[in-house]
Amino acid sequence: MQYKRVTLKEVAAAAGVSTQTVSRVVNGRPDVADDTRAHIQEIIDRMGYQPSKIARSLIRGQSFALGVVSSSIGLYGPSLVLQGVQEAAVAEDYSLMLHILPEAEAFDANKILREILSYHVDGILWAVPEIGQNRDLVQQALPTVKVPIVFLNMQPRPNLVTAVIDNKHGGCIATQHLIEQGRQNIGLITGPMNWWEARQRELGWRQALAENGRTVDESYIANGDWMPSSGERCIRMLLEWHPEMDAVFICNDQMALGAMKVARQMGRQIPEDLAVVGFDDIPESPYFSPALTTVRQDVAEMGRQGVKQLLTLINEEELDSTSVVLKPNLIVRGSSVNGDLA
Helix, strand or coil: CCCCCCCCCHHHHCCCCEEEEEHHCCCCCCCHHHHHHHHHHHHHHCCCCCCCCCHHHHHCCCCCCEEEEEECCHHHHEEEEEHHHHHHHHHCEECCCCCCCCCCCCHHHHHHHHHHHHCCCCCEECCCCCECCHHHHHHHHHHHHHCCCCEEECCCCCCCCEEEEEEHHHHHHHHHHHHHHCCEEEEECCCCCHHHHHHHHHHHHHHHHHCCCCCCCCHHHEECCHHHHHHHHHHHHHHHCCCCCCCCCCCCCCHHHHHHHHHHHCCCCCCCCCCEEEEEECCCCHCCCCEEEECCCCCHHHHHHHHHHHHHHCCCCCCCCCCEECCCCEEECCCCCCCCCC
C-alpha cells in the first residue's frame, strides 16, 4: 500500500478555488465567504488534508514547539504536571519536545539545553523538581539560552519566571486541621529532605505548631522518600519512640498508605487513636480505609500556568507576575475526623 500526503494544491483543484483561498480557510482567516468556506472545508475533510506545521513554521518564523525537561515521572506529582503542560500546549496548537532526565540531581545542563534548542523550540519549560543543588546546574547554563524559559516547582527567585505550589501553606493547613481536632502530639513524616517541596511542607508543619503555642520536638520527625515502604518504616519508628503520638502529617499519600497499614498492625485505630493527613490527593485517596484526609495540590494547573507564562514571553507580552503561586486546599475525610465522615 502506498501513502501519499494530500497537498494544498490538490485541495484547491478539487474545490475549484485558488491555493490562497484554501490557505485562508485553513488559517481561520475571516476574508472568505461562508458558503465558500463550507465548501472548502467539506473537500478538506473528504480528502483528509492535514496542514503542514513545517510550512507554517517557515512562514511565521516560529516552530510552534515547546521544549520540556522533566524527571521523576514515576511519581504522581511530576507525571500530572506533564498532563497539564500537554493540555495547555495542545489548546494553543503547540507541540512538545520532551526530554526526561534519568537522574534529577546530576546532569549536564548545557548539553541538555543545546539538544533541545537544536529543534528550534520557541521556549522551554523546566519541569524538574528542585532537588539538592540541581537548580544551580541549570542556572549556570542560562546565559546560553536565547529563548524564554519558565521553571515549574522551583523556589521563586527574582531573576526567574516560575509557577509553583505553595507547599508551606499545604503543610500548615494540614497541621492546623489536626490541631483543631484536639490532637496534642502531632508527628511528621517528611519527603526526602533534599527536595525543596519536602522542606516547604515541613516548614508548614513547624509554622502551624508555633502559631498555636506548641513546642516543636525534633524527635517527632521521621524522613521518608515518597514511597509507601518508607511510610511503613517511619510510622513504626515514630510510634515506638512516642506511643503517645495521636496524629501525624505525612507529606504524600503514598507514604500515608504504608503508614496506615503499619499503624493498624501496631494496634492503632484510625482516626480514634491516630489521626492521619496526607498530601497530593491521589485518585486512590478516597478508597483508603478509612478514606484519607489530604492536601490537594493542582499540579496539572501548575503545568497549564507554566505554558501560559511561556507563551506570554514568546509573544513578547508583559507578564502579570514573574511567579505564579497556587494555593493547595484541604480535603477532609475519615482518617482525621471521628464520626461517620467518608
